[in-house]
Amino acid sequence: MHRRRFLLATPALALAGPAAAVIADGRPIKLVVAYAPGGGTDLMARAVAQHLGAALGQNVVVDNKAGGNGTVGSLSVAQARPDGTTLLFATGSELSLKPLLEAGLPYDPARDFVPVALLGITPVAIAVNPEVPARNVAELIALARTKPGGIDVANSGRGGIMHLTAAYLALKAGVEFGHVSYRGAAPAVADAVAGTVDAVVSGLPPLLAQAKEGRLRILAVSIPQRSGALPEVPTLAEEGFPGFDMSNTVGLVARRGCPPEIVAALNAAANQAIEKPDLRRIFLANGAEPVGSTAERYATFIQAERDRFREVVQATRITME
Incomplete structure (x- = not known):
């Protein structure tokens, strides 16, 4: 079940x-x-x-x-x-x-x-700065293939669930991200909004207000079913990674x-x-x-x-x- x-x-x-x-x-x-x-x-x-x-x-x-x-x-x-x-x-x-x-x-x-x-x-979600030319996970992965290690993805701390989610996604997709670890979600999200990094993996609360204002674009959530808070956002399973559950x-x-x-x-x-x-x-x-x-x-x-x-x-x- x-x-x-x-x-x-x-x-x-x-x-x-x-x-x-x-x-x-x-x-x-x-x-x-x-x-x-x-x-x-x-x-x-x-x-x-x-x-x-x-x-x-x-x-x-x-x-x-x-x-x-x-x-x-x-x-x-x-x-x-x-x-x-x-x-x-x-x-x-x-x-x-x-x-x-x-x-x-x-x-x-x-x-x-x-x-x-x-x-x-x-749920954990992946979001990008609006200037990043990726409107879905497939486009983000395609972009990462052209720039190995050149897409910087922020997380809230080394070895945390957000870091593992980004690393596991890169492994499953066969690409290399640049992982940037912060002390907490707030500075990680802030740097994604500022464009210091290209993307961020985070829990939903720090992302929702930024996404609503158009300062971040949420691409997917990492749970098997869509989130009640973001029913319009697909899961990573829907985006081509079946069974992805972080x-x-x-x-x-x-x-x-x-x-x-x-x-x-x-x-x-x-x-x-x-x-x-x-x-x-x-x-x-x-x-x-x-x-x-x-x-x-x-x-x-x-x-x-x-x-x-x-x-x-x-x-x-x-x-x-």
Whole structure:
């Protein structure tokens, strides 16, 4: 079954009773965000905290622990008590990609975390400066063939999902891009708008306003189905790269050893939360397609994502150095 259809087919889950009673002592739940306040991940986490708390009948507070590109916050949850009172608002980078690229990572997602619920899938898109003579991916690839290494493609950080997406596309197309890594999406997009680089691979939020104003042209998204935020933009699969599937995700994980009944209560509350219209609006505004899942399906999804990223890392030979 298609991975997003598999998740979207998850039946609505009902809380069997006051879920808060399952969480030890009714203490507040801490939702750790491994990035600074104010970004898209943080905004989505705060919306989740509000509705998760309402479903559980207890307080859920966001705790921003930035540092190490997600490592500091992830490690704090890996070292927390396994009682369900400390959760990580995890992205695919922390769970699936960093272990493949960073030697000596102080946590092991498979060993240290138990999946609770997948909440959103974030498409990656490729966009070009309007002066670049490419109105679709085929034309961009054709242009790259005439200028090996001469088409500069910006990304938000070496070894990140955006970098891997651009490198994997070049590999599949049999061309060579010039990869330019920045510290974050904002400067990468800004240089694409300025024409300092030809193209940029990014999540949707930094691209949408620029594309609306005609300062960037979005060519394709890298998920199997078109994005609800950009229904007119084709997928890379439609553009001649069948099976191309690179995206980021957000979801909830707890410290491994968390009792199954607590995981089940948290999962049910998370699935209730993700159906709330205002939460879904916040997710969509920040480039994430809202989904729900059982804990078991999320675990299967994470393993498939790790396998996919491993294939891409091995094929592209990308390292953090």
